[in-house]
Amino acid sequence: MKIFISCDMEGISGITGPDDADPRKEPYKRFQKVMTGDVNAAVEGATLAGADEIVVNDSHDGMRNILIEELSPKAQLISGFTKPLCMMQGIDSSFDLAVFVGYHARAGTAAAVMNHTIFGKEISDVWINDVLVGETGINAGIAGYFGVPVGAVTGDDKVCREATALLGNIETAAVKEGVDRYVAKCLPLEKSRELIKNAVKRAVERRSEFKPLRYQSPTRFKVRFASTTEAAIACLLPIVTMEDSRTVSISSNDYLEAFSTFLGVLMLASTASNETFG
Structure with a gap:
């Protein structure tokens, strides 16, 4: 069974502000380790549910954030930029399920941690077929193009709500509660990792219940x-x-x-x- 994991950074456990996810800033190195730990929790959950091949696509900024030396040996890592499919590089029809780890809500979402859509400064809104979307909706559409459903999303409470509104009764793990764009009430790492692991495990077990997101053509x-x-x-x-x-x-x-x-x-x-x- 093959599982695809797309991992962004703004929705990772404990991250609350731009410096935490900016390679030029001091806090970043600390949160690389935290990001890798969140990914490992997702990998563990998928493995417990029977996954035997897991591909992780590093999907934040320059896409060289996850520490391969600390990544679970059960996962393969796609690292680097540029990528034709960007945050979904590596997805194809051979995968059984997609999982989004460390995601954030779309630009303009009230009290959503680090809310933006793709670019923080340049983009105000994105619509697909007149539906207002964030990165969750855009990337779920890429997975759906290949016939792969999204089964789990982790991040703050606002992106979890955004994901279920778009994708239905999928599994989510809210590792923090957004207070404002750069403020959150964060769970302890032990608790957030347990939530991630269990959400992904349930998603893989329920994979037959989920449907790929397919946008109408054109x-x-x-x-x-x-x-x-x-x-x-x-x-x-x-x-x-x-x-x-x-x-x-x-x-x-x-x-x-x-x-x-x-x-x-x-x-x-x-x-x-x-x-x-x-």
């Missing part, structure tokens, strides 16, 4: 940028449509093609980002 990604300049730069690509001064859209009959174009548009638009104004 798929339309719509992005509202923080800056008018970012939207204008994005529209240098002929496939991109300007919706208003800060909002652009991309459509395709193929979800993966729409996602790839969306990702490329974000990379291009980010070159126009300003340190002060976004």
Whole structure:
């Protein structure tokens, strides 16, 4: 049985602010170890439920955060950037289930720890077929493209709520309660790891109950940028449509093609980002 784990960092146990997840800042090295521990808890849960192949995709920032020397030997690690499927690199139709560890709520979610969607400064909102989504919804769509359901999500209480609203009765592990964007009431590591392990174990055991998330074709990604300049730069690509001064859209009959174009548009638009104004 094959399990795919996508691991972000903002929803990891104990993380509450930007410095905790920024490789340039002092707290980061400490939280690399915590991140690896959360992943190991998920791997243990999957293994206890019978998984015999587990692939972990490091999905935060430069995607070189998980410490392979401390990672469970039961998992394989995909590390580094850039990746065509970004946070979902490595997923294909051979997997039985996908699990999201350390995820965070979409941009603008009240009292959600480190809430953002892909880029913290540049993006205000993302919609898929007019449904407001965060990274959970975007990445669940990639898994669904390959026929793989998402069975568990871990992070703060707000991303857990976002995930169940979109994906139904999946398993979740809320390792902290968001108070504000950079404030949380955090569980002790021993408790959070137990929650992660048990949630993933139950998800793998229940895998036949979950359905892949498939967005209707044609798929339309719509992005509202923080800056008018970012939207204008994005529209240098002929496939991109300007919706208003800060909002652009991309459509395709193929979800993966729409996602790839969306990702490329974000990379291009980010070159126009300003340190002060976004």
